[in-house]
Amino acid sequence: MLDVSCIIINYNTSDFTINCVKSIILNHEHNSNFEIIVIDNASTHQDFSKLKSSIENLKNNSLKIIRSKTNLGFGGGNMLGVQNSSDCKYYAFINNDTLITEKDTLGQLSTFLDNNSHIAVCSPQMLDENQNFRATLDHFSSLGREILKRHFLERFFPAKYPNRKKFYDKPLKVDYVQGSFMFITANEFKEVGGFDTNLFLYYEESDLCRRILKKTGKETYLYPFISYIHFKSASIQKSxxxxxxxxxxxxxxxxxxxxxxxxxxxxxxxxxxxxxxxxxxxxxxxxxxxxxxxxxxxxxxxxxxxxx
Incomplete structure (x- = not known):
């Protein structure tokens, strides 16, 4: 059994995907017990050809690419990756517009969850491309959050709603972490059925963490001792x-x-x-x-x- 199966989705942003894959391999040179599965979500022929060629040139036996004939969205694309993964202890769902910047990131997260059986999901601290702070944790959506907004809830109910815009110096229990890097125990992920593929974009990570907490009692944590870089919404243009x-x-x-x-x-x-x-x-x-x-x-x- 593998320790970690890393799943990355590409959608017409092959340059980001190639750099993401390289950053994982580079920072895990002495750890061979993981795999990387790249799901192409029906990109253009040109983008897919570039991606396929670059991945094949890496000549890495732990790396494979699978092309979907239709765009399955975030949850669907990740579930296709799960279906094609090996037996593993953990899944790492990593956005293609990220860079892993610290040695043995996967090993450190594995050890954290190995030592804390009450936790099913965690994430390193997210940074932007200039290595400045970016919010990694968030609160479950609710009528209160949508109407009163996050700032109000964090100011008047800080115990339940920790400040998202703050660096933390120790692991912190949160409602959910951003989908740009989610590290999850395979057992709990499978127990709740994985991502809800009715959701094409947005709220997939919130829904997943909420279902894991409700069904298994396992929690989600921010693990701020390591970090990663996320280039904001490279494949999704706001409109x-x-x-x-x-x-x-x-x-x-x-x-x-x-x-x-x-x-x-x-x-x-x-x-x-x-x-x-x-x-x-x-x-x-x-x-x-x-x-x-x-x-x-x-x-x-x-x-x-x-x-x-």
Missing amino acids: IIIKKELKISLLYYTRKHYGYLAHKVLITYLIIRYLFTSLIKPKYFPLLKILLTGAHLSDSLKQKQKII
Whole structure:
């Protein structure tokens, strides 16, 4: 059995993926008990060809690439990686726009979870490309978080909502960590069924950590003794289309974890909010329209993907 199976998704950003893979290999020269699985999420032929050629040139037996014929999104792409992984003790879900910068990162995280059986998920501290602080932890979405906002909750309820914008000098229990680097025990991941592939983009990591906590009692921690670099959203360009996907995922997540009434309260709040926003910024009318029609999963980008 392997210690760690690292799963990376590529979508039309092969340069980032190649550098990410190289950074993992470089910082684990003396650790051979891991594998790297790269899932190409139906990138263009040109991008995939470049990626495939570069990976083959690395001539690393622990590295393989699998191409999906359709864009499966974040959760679906990672689940395809899991299906093609070897038996392992841990999964490391690593965004392709990251760089591993510290020696034996995988080994250090393995040891941390080996020594703390109550923890199922952890992450190093995230930094930006200039090695400046980036928030790694976050709080479960709720009506309170969406309406009152994070800053209010962190200021008045710090015990439950730790400050996201702070360096910590010891491991910290959190609700969830960012999906750019999630290190997870394979047993707990499998027990809850892995990522919810109904979510195409956004809220996958929050949903997963919440289900693991609810079903197994295992917690999520920030492990700040090591760090990694994350280039923000290299493969996702912000647009109204992406904002619509964000709200679709949020409303699905809310209905799933809080029920019908919370879902109705949230969608009513969002409709009122974006009604006024659209009057000032007309570009938000498409977002308001999709909210008025329910922002269902049938409106998700997942339903618009083609087979290549």
